[in-house]
Amino acid sequence: MDWRDDGIVLSLRKHGESGAIAALLTRDHGRHAGLVRGARSAKLRGVLQPGNLVRADWRARLAEHLGHFTIEALEARVAPLLTSPGRLAALTSACALLDIALPERAPVPEIYDLTDALTERLADDDWAEAYVKWEAALLAALGFGLDLNACAATGVTDDLIFVSPKSGRAVSREAGAPYKERLLRLPGFLLPRPQTAPPTPEDVVRGLRLTGYFLNEQVARPGGQTLPDARSRLASMMDRDATR
Amino acid sequence: MNEIDQVIQLLSRLPGLGPRSARRAALHLINRREGLMRPLAAALTQAADAIAICEICGNLDTVDPCSICTDPRRDGATVCVVEQVADLWALERAGSFKGRYHVLGGVLSAIDGVGPEDLNIASLIQRCEGGGVSEVILATNLTVDGQTTAHYITDRLSAASVTITRLAHGVPVGGELDYLDDGTLSAALQARQALPS
Numbered sequence: 001m002d003w004r005d006d007g008i009v010l011s012l013r014k015h016g017e018s019g020a021i022a023a024l025l026t027r028d029h030g031r032h033a034g035l036v037r038g039a040r041s042a043k044l045r046g047v048l049q050p051g052n053l054v055r056a057d058w059r060a061r062l063a064e065h066l067g068h069f070t071i072e073a074l075e076a077r078v079a080p081l082l083t084s085p086g087r088l089a090a091l092t093s094a095c096a097l098l099d100i101a102l103p104e105r106a107p108v109p110e111i112y113d114l115t116d117a118l119t120e121r122l123a124d125d126d127w128a129e130a131y132v133k134w135e136a137a138l139l140a141a142l143g144f145g146l147d148l149n150a151c152a153a154t155g156v157t158d159d160l161i162f163v164s165p166k167s168g169r170a171v172s173r174e175a176g177a178p179y180k181e182r183l184l185r186l187p188g189f190l191l192p193r194p195q196t197a198p199p200t201p202e203d204v205v206r207g208l209r210l211t212g213y214f215l216n217e218q219v220a221r222p223g224g225q226t227l228p229d230a231r232s233r234l235a236s237m238m239d240r241d242a243t244r
Numbered sequence: 245m246n247e248i249d250q251v252i253q254l255l256s257r258l259p260g261l262g263p264r265s266a267r268r269a270a271l272h273l274i275n276r277r278e279g280l281m282r283p284l285a286a287a288l289t290q291a292a293d294a295i296a297i298c299e300i301c302g303n304l305d306t307v308d309p310c311s312i313c314t315d316p317r318r319d320g321a322t323v324c325v326v327e328q329v330a331d332l333w334a335l336e337r338a339g340s341f342k343g344r345y346h347v348l349g350g351v352l353s354a355i356d357g358v359g360p361e362d363l364n365i366a367s368l369i370q371r372c373e374g375g376g377v378s379e380v381i382l383a384t385n386l387t388v389d390g391q392t393t394a395h396y397i398t399d400r401l402s403a404a405s406v407t408i409t410r411l412a413h414g415v416p417v418g419g420e421l422d423y424l425d426d427g428t429l430s431a432a433l434q435a436r437q438a439l440p441s
Binding site for chain 1: 352391
Protein backbone atom coordinates (compact mmCIF):
# COMPACT_ATOMS: atom_id res chain seq x y z
CA MET A 1 0.00 0.00 0.00
CA ASP A 2 1.35 3.41 -0.86
CA TRP A 3 0.22 6.82 -1.94
CA ARG A 4 1.51 10.35 -2.39
CA ASP A 5 -0.43 13.41 -1.29
CA ASP A 6 0.00 17.01 -0.14
CA GLY A 7 -0.74 17.65 3.50
CA ILE A 8 -0.73 20.17 6.33
CA VAL A 9 1.13 19.09 9.46
CA LEU A 10 -1.31 18.96 12.39
CA SER A 11 0.70 17.44 15.21
CA LEU A 12 3.75 15.42 16.08
CA ARG A 13 4.27 12.85 18.84
CA LYS A 14 7.76 11.71 19.73
CA HIS A 15 8.41 8.07 18.95
CA GLY A 16 11.67 6.49 20.00
CA GLU A 17 14.86 8.46 19.92
CA SER A 18 14.66 10.29 16.66
CA GLY A 19 11.33 9.33 15.13
CA ALA A 20 7.85 10.76 15.52
CA ILE A 21 4.28 9.94 14.63
CA ALA A 22 3.03 12.78 12.47
CA ALA A 23 -0.63 13.57 11.90
CA LEU A 24 -1.28 15.30 8.58
CA LEU A 25 -4.40 16.72 7.03
CA THR A 26 -4.05 15.48 3.46
CA ARG A 27 -6.07 16.52 0.45
CA ASP A 28 -7.31 13.08 -0.65
CA HIS A 29 -6.73 10.90 2.43
CA GLY A 30 -8.06 13.11 5.21
CA ARG A 31 -6.39 13.19 8.62
CA HIS A 32 -3.75 10.52 8.39
CA ALA A 33 -1.01 9.50 10.79
CA GLY A 34 2.26 7.79 10.03
CA LEU A 35 5.70 7.17 11.46
CA VAL A 36 8.41 9.55 10.28
CA ARG A 37 11.92 8.22 10.76
CA GLY A 38 14.43 10.93 11.67
CA ALA A 39 11.64 13.41 12.36
CA ARG A 40 13.79 15.18 14.92
CA SER A 41 16.83 15.45 12.68
CA ALA A 42 18.13 18.90 11.74
CA LYS A 43 16.76 18.33 8.23
CA LEU A 44 13.18 17.50 9.21
CA ARG A 45 12.69 19.30 12.54
CA GLY A 46 11.81 22.60 10.90
CA VAL A 47 9.65 20.99 8.23
CA LEU A 48 7.47 19.03 10.64
CA GLN A 49 6.04 22.03 12.44
CA PRO A 50 2.23 22.32 12.71
CA GLY A 51 0.86 24.43 9.87
CA ASN A 52 3.59 23.70 7.31
CA LEU A 53 2.63 22.35 3.91
CA VAL A 54 4.42 19.12 2.98
CA ARG A 55 4.36 16.41 0.34
CA ALA A 56 3.98 13.01 1.97
CA ASP A 57 4.67 9.54 0.62
CA TRP A 58 2.89 6.97 2.78
CA ARG A 59 3.81 3.31 2.67
CA ALA A 60 2.62 0.29 4.67
CA ARG A 61 2.31 -3.44 4.09
CA LEU A 62 -1.40 -3.42 4.86
CA ALA A 63 -3.87 -0.53 4.65
CA GLU A 64 -4.76 -0.79 8.35
CA HIS A 65 -1.12 -0.45 9.46
CA LEU A 66 0.23 2.84 10.81
CA GLY A 67 2.75 3.01 7.96
CA HIS A 68 5.70 5.28 7.28
CA PHE A 69 5.76 8.77 5.87
CA THR A 70 8.55 10.17 3.75
CA ILE A 71 8.21 13.92 4.03
CA GLU A 72 9.30 16.68 1.71
CA ALA A 73 8.80 20.39 2.47
CA LEU A 74 6.53 22.33 0.13
CA GLU A 75 5.91 25.61 1.96
CA ALA A 76 7.18 26.78 5.35
CA ARG A 77 4.01 28.64 6.26
CA VAL A 78 4.57 28.71 9.99
CA ALA A 79 7.90 30.59 9.93
CA PRO A 80 6.45 34.09 9.30
CA LEU A 81 3.85 33.54 12.05
CA LEU A 82 6.23 32.53 14.85
CA THR A 83 6.84 36.06 16.07
CA SER A 84 3.17 37.07 16.12
CA PRO A 85 1.42 35.78 19.27
CA GLY A 86 -2.11 36.08 17.86
CA ARG A 87 -1.39 34.49 14.49
CA LEU A 88 0.59 31.67 16.08
CA ALA A 89 -2.22 31.05 18.59
CA ALA A 90 -4.74 30.92 15.72
CA LEU A 91 -2.60 28.44 13.80
CA THR A 92 -2.07 26.12 16.77
CA SER A 93 -5.77 26.39 17.63
CA ALA A 94 -6.78 25.40 14.07
CA CYS A 95 -4.38 22.41 14.07
CA ALA A 96 -5.51 21.26 17.52
CA LEU A 97 -9.20 21.58 16.57
CA LEU A 98 -8.71 19.54 13.40
CA ASP A 99 -6.85 16.93 15.40
CA ILE A 100 -9.89 16.36 17.65
CA ALA A 101 -12.66 17.07 15.14
CA LEU A 102 -11.73 14.97 12.14
CA PRO A 103 -12.06 11.21 11.89
CA GLU A 104 -8.93 9.39 10.75
CA ARG A 105 -8.48 8.48 7.09
CA ALA A 106 -11.77 9.97 5.90
CA PRO A 107 -11.18 12.32 2.95
CA VAL A 108 -12.40 15.85 3.70
CA PRO A 109 -11.24 17.85 0.65
CA GLU A 110 -13.44 20.80 1.57
CA ILE A 111 -11.83 21.12 5.01
CA TYR A 112 -8.39 20.66 3.47
CA ASP A 113 -9.01 23.54 1.05
CA LEU A 114 -10.39 25.75 3.85
CA THR A 115 -7.38 25.05 6.07
CA ASP A 116 -4.93 25.48 3.22
CA ALA A 117 -6.44 28.91 2.55
CA LEU A 118 -6.41 29.78 6.27
CA THR A 119 -2.71 29.01 6.73
CA GLU A 120 -2.02 31.41 3.86
CA ARG A 121 -4.35 34.13 5.12
CA LEU A 122 -2.94 34.08 8.66
CA ALA A 123 -0.08 36.24 7.40
CA ASP A 124 -2.55 38.97 6.33
CA ASP A 125 -3.83 41.86 8.44
CA ASP A 126 -7.37 40.44 8.64
CA TRP A 127 -6.17 37.10 10.05
CA ALA A 128 -8.53 37.19 13.06
CA GLU A 129 -11.60 37.59 10.83
CA ALA A 130 -10.29 34.83 8.56
CA TYR A 131 -9.84 32.53 11.54
CA VAL A 132 -13.39 33.00 12.88
CA LYS A 133 -14.82 32.46 9.39
CA TRP A 134 -12.71 29.31 9.11
CA GLU A 135 -14.23 27.96 12.35
CA ALA A 136 -17.75 28.73 11.05
CA ALA A 137 -16.91 27.00 7.76
CA LEU A 138 -15.42 24.04 9.65
CA LEU A 139 -18.69 23.65 11.57
CA ALA A 140 -20.59 23.72 8.28
CA ALA A 141 -18.28 21.17 6.67
CA LEU A 142 -18.72 18.88 9.68
CA GLY A 143 -22.50 19.11 9.30
CA PHE A 144 -23.24 21.64 12.03
CA GLY A 145 -23.49 24.79 9.95
CA LEU A 146 -25.10 27.93 11.33
CA ASP A 147 -28.14 29.21 9.44
CA LEU A 148 -27.62 32.97 9.34
CA ASN A 149 -29.80 33.89 6.36
CA ALA A 150 -33.01 34.88 8.13
CA CYS A 151 -34.53 35.21 11.60
CA ALA A 152 -35.64 31.82 12.94
CA ALA A 153 -38.70 33.41 14.60
CA THR A 154 -39.95 36.01 12.13
CA GLY A 155 -38.19 35.26 8.85
CA VAL A 156 -36.86 38.81 8.48
CA THR A 157 -33.42 39.17 6.95
CA ASP A 158 -32.41 42.49 8.52
CA ASP A 159 -31.01 43.39 11.91
CA LEU A 160 -29.89 39.85 12.72
CA ILE A 161 -27.79 40.18 15.87
CA PHE A 162 -28.41 36.95 17.81
CA VAL A 163 -28.02 33.20 17.27
CA SER A 164 -30.08 30.57 19.03
CA PRO A 165 -27.81 28.18 20.96
CA LYS A 166 -30.34 25.42 20.38
CA SER A 167 -30.92 25.63 16.64
CA GLY A 168 -27.86 27.56 15.43
CA ARG A 169 -30.19 29.87 13.52
CA ALA A 170 -30.05 33.67 13.42
CA VAL A 171 -32.53 35.72 15.45
CA SER A 172 -33.38 39.38 14.82
CA ARG A 173 -32.91 42.13 17.40
CA GLU A 174 -36.66 42.52 17.89
CA ALA A 175 -37.52 38.83 18.16
CA GLY A 176 -34.53 38.08 20.37
CA ALA A 177 -34.91 41.01 22.78
CA PRO A 178 -36.94 39.07 25.42
CA TYR A 179 -34.40 36.21 25.41
CA LYS A 180 -31.20 38.16 24.87
CA GLU A 181 -29.53 36.76 28.01
CA ARG A 182 -29.85 33.23 26.62
CA LEU A 183 -28.94 33.97 23.01
CA LEU A 184 -25.46 34.20 21.50
CA ARG A 185 -24.36 37.44 19.85
CA LEU A 186 -23.91 37.34 16.08
CA PRO A 187 -21.17 39.64 14.74
CA GLY A 188 -22.03 41.27 11.41
CA PHE A 189 -18.97 39.95 9.58
CA LEU A 190 -20.32 36.37 9.79
CA LEU A 191 -23.53 37.28 7.95
CA PRO A 192 -23.66 35.89 4.40
CA ARG A 193 -23.57 39.33 2.76
CA PRO A 194 -20.84 41.85 1.96
CA GLN A 195 -19.74 44.00 4.88
CA THR A 196 -18.83 47.66 4.55
CA ALA A 197 -16.57 47.97 7.60
CA PRO A 198 -13.92 45.58 8.91
CA PRO A 199 -14.83 43.79 12.16
CA THR A 200 -13.82 45.37 15.46
CA PRO A 201 -11.86 43.36 18.08
CA GLU A 202 -15.18 43.02 19.99
CA ASP A 203 -16.79 41.50 16.88
CA VAL A 204 -13.97 38.96 16.67
CA VAL A 205 -14.46 38.03 20.33
CA ARG A 206 -18.22 37.60 19.75
CA GLY A 207 -17.46 35.46 16.71
CA LEU A 208 -15.08 33.26 18.69
CA ARG A 209 -17.66 32.85 21.47
CA LEU A 210 -20.29 31.87 18.91
CA THR A 211 -18.22 29.31 17.02
CA GLY A 212 -16.56 28.13 20.24
CA TYR A 213 -19.97 27.35 21.73
CA PHE A 214 -21.01 25.17 18.79
CA LEU A 215 -17.60 23.54 18.42
CA ASN A 216 -17.79 22.56 22.07
CA GLU A 217 -21.41 21.41 22.00
CA GLN A 218 -21.46 19.70 18.60
CA VAL A 219 -17.90 18.52 18.06
CA ALA A 220 -15.89 18.21 21.28
CA ARG A 221 -18.48 17.17 23.89
CA PRO A 222 -20.15 14.34 21.92
CA GLY A 223 -16.67 12.81 21.56
CA GLY A 224 -16.10 13.07 25.31
CA GLN A 225 -13.58 15.89 24.82
CA THR A 226 -13.22 19.56 25.61
CA LEU A 227 -11.98 22.30 23.33
CA PRO A 228 -8.18 22.18 23.10
CA ASP A 229 -6.10 24.43 25.38
CA ALA A 230 -4.73 26.17 22.29
CA ARG A 231 -8.29 27.26 21.37
CA SER A 232 -8.96 28.53 24.89
CA ARG A 233 -5.65 30.45 24.89
CA LEU A 234 -6.56 32.12 21.59
CA ALA A 235 -10.00 33.11 22.93
CA SER A 236 -8.61 34.62 26.12
CA MET A 237 -5.86 36.41 24.17
CA MET A 238 -8.43 38.02 21.84
CA ASP A 239 -10.64 38.83 24.82
CA ARG A 240 -7.78 40.67 26.53
CA ASP A 241 -6.88 42.54 23.34
CA ALA A 242 -10.50 43.69 22.92
CA THR A 243 -10.74 45.03 26.48
CA ARG A 244 -7.41 46.89 26.33
CA MET B 245 19.09 -12.99 33.70
CA ASN B 246 22.71 -12.87 34.87
CA GLU B 247 24.63 -9.73 35.86
CA ILE B 248 26.16 -9.21 32.41
CA ASP B 249 22.76 -9.37 30.71
CA GLN B 250 21.45 -6.88 33.22
CA VAL B 251 24.27 -4.44 32.42
CA ILE B 252 23.59 -4.85 28.68
CA GLN B 253 19.87 -4.33 29.16
CA LEU B 254 20.37 -1.18 31.24
CA LEU B 255 22.93 0.25 28.84
CA SER B 256 20.59 -0.34 25.90
CA ARG B 257 18.12 2.07 27.49
CA LEU B 258 20.56 4.97 27.09
CA PRO B 259 19.93 7.39 24.23
CA GLY B 260 21.93 6.48 21.14
CA LEU B 261 22.49 2.88 22.23
CA GLY B 262 20.63 -0.14 20.89
CA PRO B 263 21.06 -3.75 22.06
CA ARG B 264 24.10 -4.33 19.83
CA SER B 265 25.99 -1.19 20.82
CA ALA B 266 25.01 -1.79 24.46
CA ARG B 267 26.62 -5.23 24.23
CA ARG B 268 29.76 -3.64 22.79
CA ALA B 269 29.85 -1.01 25.56
CA ALA B 270 29.29 -3.67 28.23
CA LEU B 271 32.15 -5.75 26.85
CA HIS B 272 34.37 -2.67 26.80
CA LEU B 273 33.55 -2.03 30.47
CA ILE B 274 34.10 -5.66 31.46
CA ASN B 275 37.50 -5.71 29.76
CA ARG B 276 38.46 -2.60 31.77
CA ARG B 277 36.88 -3.60 35.05
CA GLU B 278 39.31 -1.88 37.39
CA GLY B 279 40.26 1.06 35.22
CA LEU B 280 36.79 2.03 33.98
CA MET B 281 33.91 -0.10 35.23
CA ARG B 282 34.41 0.35 38.98
CA PRO B 283 35.21 4.10 38.79
CA LEU B 284 32.19 4.58 36.50
CA ALA B 285 29.91 2.67 38.90
CA ALA B 286 31.23 4.69 41.85
CA ALA B 287 30.80 7.97 39.94
CA LEU B 288 27.23 7.08 38.98
CA THR B 289 26.34 6.15 42.57
CA GLN B 290 27.90 9.35 43.88
CA ALA B 291 26.14 11.47 41.27
CA ALA B 292 22.78 9.79 41.89
CA ASP B 293 23.09 10.63 45.59
CA ALA B 294 24.38 14.16 45.14
CA ILE B 295 22.41 15.60 42.19
CA ALA B 296 19.78 18.13 43.14
CA ILE B 297 17.45 20.39 41.20
CA CYS B 298 18.12 24.04 41.96
CA GLU B 299 15.07 25.49 43.70
CA ILE B 300 15.70 28.92 42.15
CA CYS B 301 16.31 28.14 38.47
CA GLY B 302 15.61 24.42 37.96
CA ASN B 303 19.19 23.65 36.89
CA LEU B 304 20.83 20.33 37.76
CA ASP B 305 23.81 20.53 40.11
CA THR B 306 25.26 18.85 43.16
CA VAL B 307 24.39 21.83 45.35
CA ASP B 308 21.12 23.65 45.86
CA PRO B 309 20.99 26.56 44.94
CA CYS B 310 23.17 25.70 41.96
CA SER B 311 26.64 27.11 41.34
CA ILE B 312 25.31 29.47 38.64
CA CYS B 313 22.72 31.01 40.97
CA THR B 314 25.28 31.52 43.75
CA ASP B 315 28.13 32.77 41.53
CA PRO B 316 28.65 36.44 42.55
CA ARG B 317 30.43 37.21 39.24
CA ARG B 318 27.25 36.53 37.24
CA ASP B 319 24.71 39.23 36.49
CA GLY B 320 21.57 38.44 38.49
CA ALA B 321 19.58 41.16 36.70
CA THR B 322 19.56 39.20 33.43
CA VAL B 323 17.73 35.89 33.36
CA CYS B 324 17.83 33.62 30.33
CA VAL B 325 14.81 31.30 30.08
CA VAL B 326 15.50 27.91 28.48
CA GLU B 327 13.39 24.83 27.85
CA GLN B 328 15.70 22.15 29.21
CA VAL B 329 18.96 21.80 31.16
CA ALA B 330 20.58 20.68 27.86
CA ASP B 331 19.83 24.16 26.45
CA LEU B 332 21.47 25.75 29.49
CA TRP B 333 24.54 23.60 28.92
CA ALA B 334 24.61 24.63 25.25
CA LEU B 335 24.57 28.33 26.19
CA GLU B 336 27.26 27.75 28.82
CA ARG B 337 29.39 26.02 26.18
CA ALA B 338 29.17 29.16 24.05
CA GLY B 339 30.51 31.09 27.05
CA SER B 340 29.05 34.42 25.95
CA PHE B 341 26.24 34.73 28.49
CA LYS B 342 27.17 35.93 31.97
CA GLY B 343 23.71 36.22 33.50
CA ARG B 344 21.59 33.61 35.24
CA TYR B 345 19.12 31.05 33.94
CA HIS B 346 15.63 29.73 34.44
CA VAL B 347 14.86 26.20 33.23
CA LEU B 348 11.19 25.69 32.29
CA GLY B 349 11.37 21.91 32.13
CA GLY B 350 9.56 21.70 28.77
CA VAL B 351 7.17 23.71 26.60
CA LEU B 352 3.44 24.15 26.34
CA SER B 353 2.11 21.40 24.12
CA ALA B 354 -1.48 20.74 23.17
CA ILE B 355 -0.71 17.27 21.85
CA ASP B 356 1.25 16.13 24.92
CA GLY B 357 -1.16 17.82 27.32
CA VAL B 358 1.51 20.06 28.85
CA GLY B 359 -0.06 23.17 30.39
CA PRO B 360 1.47 26.18 32.19
CA GLU B 361 1.04 24.47 35.57
CA ASP B 362 3.35 21.64 34.42
CA LEU B 363 6.23 24.04 33.76
CA ASN B 364 8.38 26.26 36.00
CA ILE B 365 6.53 29.37 34.88
CA ALA B 366 5.03 30.40 38.22
CA SER B 367 8.49 30.43 39.82
CA LEU B 368 9.79 32.60 36.95
CA ILE B 369 7.00 35.14 37.48
CA GLN B 370 7.71 35.10 41.22
CA ARG B 371 11.42 35.59 40.55
CA CYS B 372 10.77 38.59 38.29
CA GLU B 373 8.19 40.16 40.55
CA GLY B 374 10.48 39.71 43.54
CA GLY B 375 12.78 42.43 42.14
CA GLY B 376 16.39 42.40 41.06
CA VAL B 377 15.62 41.17 37.52
CA SER B 378 15.66 43.81 34.78
CA GLU B 379 15.82 41.65 31.62
CA VAL B 380 14.38 38.28 30.72
CA ILE B 381 15.82 36.63 27.60
CA LEU B 382 13.45 34.07 26.14
CA ALA B 383 15.68 31.39 24.62
CA THR B 384 13.01 28.83 23.80
CA ASN B 385 13.40 26.86 20.58
CA LEU B 386 12.15 28.32 17.31
CA THR B 387 9.35 25.79 17.07
CA VAL B 388 5.59 26.29 17.26
CA ASP B 389 5.53 24.98 20.86
CA GLY B 390 8.67 26.91 21.86
CA GLN B 391 7.34 30.20 20.52
CA THR B 392 3.84 29.61 21.93
CA THR B 393 5.50 29.20 25.33
CA ALA B 394 7.56 32.36 24.79
CA HIS B 395 4.43 34.38 23.93
CA TYR B 396 2.63 32.96 26.96
CA ILE B 397 5.50 33.98 29.27
CA THR B 398 5.65 37.44 27.67
CA ASP B 399 1.97 37.83 28.40
CA ARG B 400 2.34 36.66 32.01
CA LEU B 401 5.29 39.00 32.58
CA SER B 402 3.52 42.05 31.16
CA ALA B 403 2.76 43.34 34.66
CA ALA B 404 6.33 42.89 35.92
CA SER B 405 8.72 45.76 35.21
CA VAL B 406 11.23 43.75 33.18
CA THR B 407 12.48 44.07 29.61
CA ILE B 408 11.66 40.93 27.62
CA THR B 409 13.93 39.97 24.75
CA ARG B 410 14.35 36.89 22.61
CA LEU B 411 17.24 35.31 20.73
CA ALA B 412 17.73 36.40 17.12
CA HIS B 413 16.59 33.98 14.42
CA GLY B 414 18.30 33.59 11.10
CA VAL B 415 21.40 32.54 9.22
CA PRO B 416 23.75 30.42 11.36
CA VAL B 417 27.47 31.14 11.51
CA GLY B 418 29.04 29.47 8.48
CA GLY B 419 25.62 29.00 6.87
CA GLU B 420 25.22 29.29 3.10
CA LEU B 421 21.94 30.72 1.82
CA ASP B 422 21.64 28.05 -0.85
CA TYR B 423 21.48 25.33 1.81
CA LEU B 424 19.10 27.05 4.24
CA ASP B 425 15.49 25.95 4.56
CA ASP B 426 12.64 28.32 3.64
CA GLY B 427 11.64 28.89 7.27
CA THR B 428 15.12 30.02 8.34
CA LEU B 429 15.42 32.30 5.32
CA SER B 430 12.02 33.80 6.05
CA ALA B 431 12.94 34.40 9.73
CA ALA B 432 16.28 35.90 8.69
CA LEU B 433 14.62 38.31 6.28
CA GLN B 434 12.10 39.35 8.92
CA ALA B 435 14.86 40.02 11.45
CA ARG B 436 17.17 41.90 9.05
CA GLN B 437 19.24 44.73 10.50
CA ALA B 438 20.64 48.01 9.20
CA LEU B 439 24.40 47.91 8.70
CA PRO B 440 26.32 50.57 10.62
CA SER B 441 27.74 53.13 8.17
